[in-house]
Amino acid sequence: MTRASLDKQPHEVAAMFDDVAAKYDLTNDVISLGQARRWRKHVAAAVGGRPGEKVLDLAAGTGTSSIPFSADGAYVVPCDFSLGMLREGKKRHEWLPLTAGDATRLPFADEVFDAVTISYGLRNVQDTDAALREMLRVTKPGGRVVICEFSHPTWKPFRTVYTEYLMRALPTVARAVSSSPDAYVYLAESIPAWPDQPALAGRMRQAGWTDVAWRNLAGGIVALHRGRKAATSAG
Incomplete structure (x- = not known):
């Protein structure tokens, strides 16, 4: 079994990412037509990690997404629930404190992190709302969240072309470079099923995030959502 179904059973999703770990970063660069690296820079700028701050990088995979936060001087904790991804990451980045954890039940105390971020991972969590609440729980008052996720192109003609690419070309491209191309069939199916930009913003507010x-x-292939945790708790 190399791909998960759209009901996103955790054991299926973890197994799927275990299978693609070895070539995951390379495949992302290829299927994004080289844009993945540029998008990481946008995430780092939005997070704005500073020396002395603690940043939680969820769905960090091999830890590649965590490097920019460390370069900015923050203490970054990469967290993922795919042990295969974490093992691959440890080979490449021995110094990173790679941590196994489920986004819906994070293994961290309340109000530990100045910023929490997740790139291309929230879409794969079975209970999105529980993950958003957990991210809020571990964030300090006044802290911030940055969510980078595939989304919905805003220009209708381009959206049609993009959907055709996802459903037809992407699995073919993945077959040429990935160790588990069937996993990218799941990717192609999961993106159109994901909430659009306003809907995700609404779910963030419902979870308790402010200034969303x-x-x-x-053009909306990827959306960068931001929010803050209220500086003081109500009540």
């Missing part, structure tokens, strides 16, 4: 906003990258 987003910006589109590449």
Whole structure:
């Protein structure tokens, strides 16, 4: 079994990412047409990690997404629930404190992190709302969240072309470079099923995040959502 179904059973999703770990970063670069690296820079700028701050990088995979936060001087904790991804990451980045954890039941105390971020991972969590609440729980009052996720192109003609790419070309491209191409069939199916930009913003607010906003990258192929935890708790 190399791909998960859209009901996103945790054991299926973890197994799927275990299978693609070895070539995951390379495949992402290829299927994003080289844009993945540029999007990481946008995430790092939005997080704005500073020396002395603690940043939680969820769905960090091999830890590649965590490097920019460390370069900015923050103490970054990469967290993922795929042990295969974490093992691959440990080979490449021995110094990173790679941590196994489920986004819906994070293994951290309350109000530990100045910022929490997740890139291309929230879409794979079975209970999105529980993950958003957990991210809020572990964030310090006044802290911030940055969510980078595939989304919905805003220009209708381009959206049609993009959907055709996802459903037809992407699995073919993945077959040429990935160790488990069937996993990218799941990717192609999961993106159109994901909430659009306003809907995700609404779910963030419902979870308790404030000052929620987003910006589109590449015409909405990717959306960068941001929010803050209230500086003081109500009540």
